[in-house]
Amino acid sequence: MKNLVMVFVLALTMVSNAFAEIRILTCEPEWSSLARELAGDKATVHSATTGLQNVHKITARPSLIAKMRRADLVICTGADLEAAWLPLLLRKSGNPKVLPGKPGYIEAANYVTMQEIPTSIDRSEGDVHPQGNPHIHTDPRNIGRVAQVIGERLSGIDPENASYYARRLVDFNQRWDAAIARWENEAKSIRGMPIVTQHKSWIYLIEWLGLERVAVLEAKPGLPPGAGHLASIAQQLEQKPAKVIIRAAYQSPRASEWLAERSKVPAVALPFTVGGNENARDLFSLFDETLRILGQFAR
Amino acid sequence: MCMYTRSIFIALLIGLPAVNTWAADSDIDQLKRELELMRQTYESRIQQLEARITELANKQVETDRAVTSRPAAPATTAQRSGQNSFNPGIAAILNGKVNSYSHDPDNYALPGFQLGGEAGLSNEGLTAEESELTISGNIDDRFFGSITLGIHQDESETEVELEEAYIEAVGLANGFGLKAGRFFSEVGYLNSKHAHSWDFADQPLAYRAFLGEQYTDDGIQVRWLAPTDLFLELGGEYMRGASFPAGGSDNEGKGVYTLFTHLGGDVGVSHSWRVGLSGLWADARERGAGGDEHAHGGGGVEPSVFAGDGNLWIADFVWKWAPQGNPTERNFKFQAEYFHRREDGTVSVDDGAELTDYRGTQRGWYAQAVYQFRPRWRIGGRYDQLWSRNRGSDADVLNEAGLNDDYDPTRYSVMLDYSRNEFNRVRVQYNRDKSRPGNADNQFTIQYIMSFGAHGGHQF
Known part of the structure; x- marks a missing residue:
């Protein structure tokens, strides 16, 4: 043995x-x-x-x-x-x-x-x-x-x-x-674009590209968005509309799609990391893809 | 820079003829004033120029810095925190229950099994029993330490019990792990899990019958992890044998040893599994049961004492499913364990006045499934069953000690729990408990489990 x-x-x-x-x-x-x-x-x-x-x-x-x-x-x-x-x-x-x-x-x-x-x-x-x-x-x-x-x-x-x-x-x-x-050259068209994010996962992207985060769906990070908070964001967006609501590919689409329906601001999933969608195969295509998607909402 | 020097010269050239014209038809005072004005203009131009030069120089330095030292940005904020901080992680688990039983919990018994350790039902009515306080952290770069106090309410007294107090060597080479102190044995699947991470408000009947709810003891544990893609772990423990299923103070401090092996892996990204096989050999001297001070049940049988050897085998299986490996939204967990024990020795009742030899062959199993069907909500079901075949020269003594083997305890349980987040869980549970012969005991439990402070992750 x-x-x-x-x-x-x-x-x-x-x-x-x-x-x-x-x-x-x-x-x-x-x-x-x-x-x-x-x-x-x-x-x-x-x-x-x-x-x-x-x-x-x-x-x-x-x-x-x-x-x-x-x-x-x-x-x-x-x-x-x-x-x-x-x-x-x-x-x-x-x-x-x-x-x-x-x-x-x-x-x-x-x-x-x-x-x-x-x-x-x-x-x-x-x-x-x-x-x-x-x-x-x-x-x-x-x-x-x-x-x-x-x-x-x-x-x-x-x-x-x-x-x-x-x-x-x-x-x-x-x-x-x-x-x-x-990428920085490409991103000139989206500089200053107002966006809503689901989780606070994008601050570094926002700072880099000079975007403007007008609201976060999760009132408290890591806790699912509450109905009251979402309603107040919908109201806020009526006065000051954003161009797009972004979430990471791994996140549940429920909250952002609910808000998209209410506020008529489109919601979209960004790959967030390599493998987040089928185009984001490595680091280079990750940012290519992220900028391509954001660029669609430039105007 | 060149351009600016040139413009100063131009300024001077423009200025000089003007001075000449003025000087021709005015007095010296006026000339002085004009010279003063000219000086001021000249000085302000120089100042502008200097400012411009400084600005350009600064820009150049910045560019240089960016070129030469771009990657190594200083770690401005990199303080360690969480489990790695200087201060140990302190976690408190608050556990409160309301229990309702249709039978008297003081008469609780599992026919065919001696109830030892903590075995028995939780207090009837409102009870804030089983709170835990854990302090853990890295002692140094070699050792991790953890101490867990269990705070129990027993009748009218509050007991503080040392559940775990161990050191664990980290970073032994070649996959070895070493643990020493008091800890929950790694046998079976549930034995090493703290009460707050159980999926039901109580342990399976098999744990109650074979391990006195949960086997914790003083000893050392050695583990070895194979260098394979498949998870393969072998381990063994050498324990004091002070608690059930060993027990007794005459054990010379070495009454139990165990061996265990675990095998595990993933199937795709959504499924993972682990199987285990454990053996536990106990040398029991004066192992009290039935009337034990810790046991809340046992009222239906006489206090009895066992002396002899026990040999327990446990086979366990766990399978977890989480879509794409994300358990937050939905997940499913199935687990089952099978217990087999042989005990050989003597059993006495009436403070040793009546004694019989005793050979017991006992088996038990449970299977449970828990499904998180939407975020925060889980539902679960469990089935328990035990069998025993106990032989002895004096059947009356065996009966008095609760070792009569003519009944097979069974139990069905269902539970529903809600977790706002991982620190917070509320649960309702119903057991249809046929531990004892006769009508089923309808047991209802409402439970909350809340934790605060540093809380590391749970094992698989």
């Missing part, structure tokens, strides 16, 4: 060593896409969530613990976005390489300037994040900043391929900067 177990363990270890490339687990698909850009074929990349999932509320499933167990690098947004499941995965996986503070652990929110940092923290205010709004990836300039960190860490974790990662980082930076310039 004991011998059998030993053989089994040995076999498993051999299987796991057969693939030399590093394993990257990301909490969100946008970081998976970024990791693929920067690590190329030197890594296998897996995202714990899909573009159609609400990352605030994910179950710490056995499959995720198994993925965490074998990860060489973990990339998450942080700022308590994954507080409901990430600490549990880290504690149960027995993998010291990816614990907070180790080179194998990246919290993207640590490398950008946070917005909407609450002045008071109280659960009666809903699902507030003490470190600020965690949805940083809706501004592509933040993704550029995180790319730098990932590039450096990859070289540290896998020094043999350091020059490869450095080349890919430079190449990505060039393409990304060009894309940002192109």
Whole structure:
């Protein structure tokens, strides 16, 4: 019996060593896409969530613990976005390489300037994040900043391929900067456009493109929109109409469509992240798609 | 810059002839005034120029900075919080119930099983029992610590009980995990779950019968997670054996060991599952039951004492469904567990005056399903059944100890609960309880569970 177990363990270890490339687990698909850009074929990349999932509320499933167990690098947004499941995965996986503070652990929110940092923290205010709004990836300039960190860490974790990662980082930076310039140019037509959002997930996009958020459907973040609050927004929109009501692809369309019917302001789902709709296949097409959809409501 | 220098010269050239014309036909005072005026004009132009130069220089610095250090924006706000902060996470769970029974809860019994530990019915009427206070956090980079106090109302007394107090090593290499202290054993599926995360107001009958509601004890636990895509976990525990199904103070502090294995994974993005098999070996000395101070039931049978060995096997299965992996809107959860136990030893009643040898083979299972059919609302059903086959030289003593095996307890339960958010749940539950022979006991429960403070996620 004991011998059998030993053989089994040995076999498993051999299987796991057969693939030399590093394993990257990301909490969100946008970081998976970024990791693929920067690590190329030197890594296998897996995202714990899909573009159609609400990352605030994910179950710490056995499959995720198994993925965490074998990860060489973990990339998450942080700022308590994954507080409901990430600490549990880290504690149960027995993998010291990816614990907070180790080179194998990246919290993207640590490398950008946070917005909407609450002045008071109280659960009666809903699902507030003490470190600020965690949805940083809706501004592509933040993704550029995180790319730098990932590039450096990859070289540290896998020094043999350091020059490869450095080349890919430079190449990505060039393409990304060009894309940002192109998007900013495209977005001139929507500058100042008044919008309504469902969850406070878009502040970084709004700041970047100079949009104007006139209302948020969730009166308190994370709590479903209440009927009274929706009615007051409908009234507000009568006086000062918005161009569009936006929600993330993973969110229930009910509230925004109810309001759209009442206020005659169109509602639309933005992909929010990679995989949020079929056109948003990587980071580049994510922003192409986001701007294409927003552009439809420019006038 | 060049352009501005030139315009000053032009200004001077324009100004000079003017001075000449004026000087020709006026006195020295006027000349002085004109010179003063000219100086002022000249100075204001210079100032404008200087301001312009500074502005341009600043712009240049900004551009430089943007070019050279674009990516590494300083972490202006990156303070750690939540479970990672200096201060430990403190969570309080408030649990209140109203229970109504059609039979006297003091006469509660499960024929064929000794009721030990906390086994029994919750207090009748209004009761604010079973509140929990948990303090947890990272001790340092190597250890996580957690302490949970259970606050129970028992008759007229308030008892504070140490439910859990453990340290857990984090970041042991190669998938190993280590836990030490007092903790809920990892056997079965529900045993390690805190009461606030149960899907029903009470435990399945099998947990009541085989584990005294929930087995918590002092000991150490070692786990190992296989490096595979399929979740495969092996573990074992070595426990003091101070509580049911072991028990007794003469145990030399090492009365129970357990082994468990879990296997789990996903099917597509919407389905996930886990199966488990656990074994628990208990060495019981002086294990009191029936008249135990913790038990709220047991009034129908004599206090009895068991000494001997018990060997319990539990097979568990959990399947969860959430459309696209989003449990917030709708989700479904099915779980079932099967228990099998052999006990071998002696049972005595009347403070040891009457004694019999005893061999028990006992089985039980339950299956439950909970469906969140719309946001905030869940409905659930559960079925429980137990069997026993107990043998001994003195059947009368076995009967007095409640180990008569001529009845198979069963129970049906349905529940409906409403959760405004994850901190807040209100539940109604009905049990058609045939734990005891005779007419079914109609049990109604209204319950609230509220939590505040730091509260980490729940395990699968």
